[in-house]
Amino acid sequence: xxxxxxxxxxxxxxxxxxxxxxxxxxxxxxxxxxxxxxxxxxxxxxxxxxxxxxxxxxxxxxxxxxxxxxxxxxxxxxxxxxxxxxxxxxxxxxxxxxxxxxxxxxxxxxxxxxxxx
Amino acid sequence: xxxxxxxxxxxxxxxxxxxxxxxxxxxxxxxxxxxxxxxxxxxxxxxxxxxxxxxxxxxxxxxxxxxxxxxxxxxxxxxxxxxxxxxxxxxxxxxxxxxxxxxxxxxxxxxxx
Numbered sequence: 001x002x003x004x005x006x007x008x009x010x011x012x013x014x015x016x017x018x019x020x021x022x023x024x025x026x027x028x029x030x031x032x033x034x035x036x037x038x039x040x041x042x043x044x045x046x047x048x049x050x051x052x053x054x055x056x057x058x059x060x061x062x063x064x065x066x067x068x069x070x071x072x073x074x075x076x077x078x079x080x081x082x083x084x085x086x087x088x089x090x091x092x093x094x095x096x097x098x099x100x101x102x103x104x105x106x107x108x109x110x111x112x113x114x115x116x117x
Numbered sequence: 118x119x120x121x122x123x124x125x126x127x128x129x130x131x132x133x134x135x136x137x138x139x140x141x142x143x144x145x146x147x148x149x150x151x152x153x154x155x156x157x158x159x160x161x162x163x164x165x166x167x168x169x170x171x172x173x174x175x176x177x178x179x180x181x182x183x184x185x186x187x188x189x190x191x192x193x194x195x196x197x198x199x200x201x202x203x204x205x206x207x208x209x210x211x212x213x214x215x216x217x218x219x220x221x222x223x224x225x226x227x228x229x230x
Contacts, residue, residue, distance in 0.1 A: 004160070033216070042121070042206055042220030043161070056217065091160055098216045106218075108160030 004094050004109035012115045019079040021112045025094030032075045037089040049075055082116045089113045120144045121209050123221035131229050136194040138224050140207030147209040152192050155204045197228045
């Protein structure tokens with residue numbers, strides 16, 4: 001009964017390179033959320049996706065960041081032309097349904113730590 | 118704009134005593150509050166929640182108190198145990214975006230034996 005799986009756990013990129021972070025939700029979960037945690041800060045909402053749909057991307061930076069959750073395969077958070085300020089821990093979470101009544105069933109992955117040199 | 122604030126970055130408490138973690142919020146639209154616990158190198162896990170229609174929520178050793186007029190909530194852990202040593206995040210939701218958690222910066226709790 002695997003939980004939310006994120007990979008890679010650690011990723012090092014040089015400025016200008018691309019970073020791809022993957023998230024496989026828990027079995028039976030069709031709602032995926034990405035959060036970013038900058039040093040000394042709390043997690044900040046980035047994007048909410050369902051299969052083949054971006055529901056809310058209001059927390060995503062307007063440029064260089066994109067997310068997808070295809071019909072088959074994991075959700076992917078893609079950061080193009082990374083800069084040092086992108087260094088952070090990126091957490092994916094999944095739930096079977098959305099909404100507050102299901103917040104107790106919101107499960108987070110272990111996170112992907114991106115370091116930009 | 119930090120709408121959920123945890124002003125104490127750390128807390129040290131002796132095993133068996135009470136841990137009290139505080140959280141303040143600025144957005145009066147928030148109407149559902151949660152606490153998450155996070156161990157190093159792991160993702161946050163849900164601990165307890167409270168709706169704004171209540172002022173108290175309990176689950177075993179964990180109790181949340183909500184003071185809406187002060188926009189303040191607190192998490193009480195009684196008695197504290199070594200396994201409670203972790204980072205605790207306060208989070209909040211409001212109705213029209215009830216999937217978008219706003220997190221505080223976290224409080225690191227260390228329980229001393």
